[in-house]
Amino acid sequence: MTIEDCRADFPITRDLIYLDSAATALTPKPVVQAMVEYDLRYRANVGRGVHRLAAVATHRYRDARDAIKSFIGGESGTLAVTRNTTEAIGAVVNGLDWRRGDRVATTLLEHHSNLLPWLRLRERGVAVDIVRPDAGGSLDLADLEAAVRDDTRLVAVTHASNVLGTVLPVREIAGICRDRGARLLVDGAQSAPHIPVDVAAIGCDYFCFSGHKMLGPTGTGGLWMREPDLEPLFVGGGSIESATADGYILAPGEERYEAGTPPVAGTIGLARAAAYLREIGMETVRRHEERLAARLIDGLAALDGVTVAGPDAPGDRIGVVSFTVEGMHPHEVAQVLDEAAAVLVRSGHHCCQPLMEHLDLPDGTVRASAYVYTTTEEIDTLIATVEEIARRAI
Numbered sequence: 001m002t003i004e005d006c007r008a009d010f011p012i013t014r015d016l017i018y019l020d021s022a023a024t025a026l027t028p029k030p031v032v033q034a035m036v037e038y039d040l041r042y043r044a045n046v047g048r049g050v051h052r053l054a055a056v057a058t059h060r061y062r063d064a065r066d067a068i069k070s071f072i073g074g075e076s077g078t079l080a081v082t083r084n085t086t087e088a089i090g091a092v093v094n095g096l097d098w099r100r101g102d103r104v105a106t107t108l109l110e111h112h113s114n115l116l117p118w119l120r121l122r123e124r125g126v127a128v129d130i131v132r133p134d135a136g137g138s139l140d141l142a143d144l145e146a147a148v149r150d151d152t153r154l155v156a157v158t159h160a161s162n163v164l165g166t167v168l169p170v171r172e173i174a175g176i177c178r179d180r181g182a183r184l185l186v187d188g189a190q191s192a193p194h195i196p197v198d199v200a201a202i203g204c205d206y207f208c209f210s211g212h213k214m215l216g217p218t219g220t221g222g223l224w225m226r227e228p229d230l231e232p233l234f235v236g237g238g239s240i241e242s243a244t245a246d247g248y249i250l251a252p253g254e255e256r257y258e259a260g261t262p263p264v265a266g267t268i269g270l271a272r273a274a275a276y277l278r279e280i281g282m283e284t285v286r287r288h289e290e291r292l293a294a295r296l297i298d299g300l301a302a303l304d305g306v307t308v309a310g311p312d313a314p315g316d317r318i319g320v321v322s323f324t325v326e327g328m329h330p331h332e333v334a335q336v337l338d339e340a341a342a343v344l345v346r347s348g349h350h351c352c353q354p355l356m357e358h359l360d361l362p363d364g365t366v367r368a369s370a371y372v373y374t375t376t377e378e379i380d381t382l383i384a385t386v387e388e389i390a391r392r393a394i
């Protein structure tokens with residue numbers, strides 16, 4: 001499938017210019033169809049019954065989970081289905097046996113979901129070292145290296161910034177972690193949807209991502225673990241091998257992390273989304289977004305009264321661009337873009353308030369985020385409308 005062909009699968013794009021894919025992506029028809037098929041043709045609970053529908057549903061659910069695992073190159077590890085990235089990160093934060101005096105290193109580029117849970121660990125005597133990017137939002141790897149000490153148990157970093165679109169060198173960071181004996185958690189919420197990901201090649205211990213940002217349904221995500229070394233947050237139906245009145249034995253594989261009925265339709269839909277992205281090709285997705293982002297940055301940066309946030313030097317990036325318009329609150333800009341040109345963007349802090357403070361952007365930014373269905377014409381409409389808005393604001 002070519003990237004041009006896929007647009008017809010996203011009916012919302014007929015009426016609107018959807019540039020808020022970093023918040024949640026649109027869902028193509030085949031993903032919806034895969035979920036409807038489960039509900040209408042073989043709906044049953046999984047991993048429990050022996051009747052024919054239970055057998056089909058269990059088989060399709062497990063296949064779906066394997067397909068999602070393979071999409072991120074995770075065949076060698078364990079993938080637990082979660083509700084989203086936030087829940088996956090929470091499963092790591094709460095599944096490790098922290099001791100007073102342990103240290104965690106993270107960065108100020110993080111989404112609240114990969115910052116606040118670590119800050120909360122301070123209540124349990126864990127120290128948190130936060131590496132700050134420079135005033136333009138670039139992270140110096142030497143600063144990160146200096147923050148990873150011998151007593152650092154875990155490093156938690158985003159793979160791609162949901163504000164600036166920059167991609168972090170996670171392989172190099174994994175090397176630093178290996179040298180110091182620290183585990184590495186990668187927040188893949190913005191990388192799994194947009195660039196080829198191979199968790200084995202990265203060398204991380206945990207990789208967390210959301211289905212709804214990669215063309216899949218809401219309420220789905222994943223926690224990939226190199227080793228299933230976390231204490232499960234919940235136990236109950238589906239997560240044990242056997243139980244007596246005195247105790248229980250946890251199931252050996254992914255099931256131990258999936259107590260209760262999992263999101264069966266959602267997981268099948270997410271696997272279909274992964275297959276859909278594979279049909280386009282993740283390298284094609286990456287190049288498409290890089291091209292759109294370059295056009296957007298050039299177009300916006302040339303406008304009077306408009307400032308593009310983020311590092312000056314070009315580097316690896318996804319199709320996320322943040323900007324401000326002089327004299328206007330980002331929410332106001334977003335409102336006018338919607339009313340004047342049906343262009344939908346996000347505005348504000350993007351769940352990265354400490355980063356915004358650091359970048360001296362107290363009101364946040366306007367953020368445009370592209371995806372497979374975004375066209376060059378849509379980017380040009382955004383630029384032309386921002387030009388009009390900025391002219392009136394000055």
Ligand SMILES: Cc1ncc(COP(=O)(O)O)c(C=O)c1O
Pocket residue numbers: 022023084085086087111113114158160161162187189190210
């Ligand atoms: C980098 C990053 N991490 C974590 C999250 C949280 O994702 P979710 O709300 O699906 O848990 C997001 C969502 O925007 C994100 O962009």
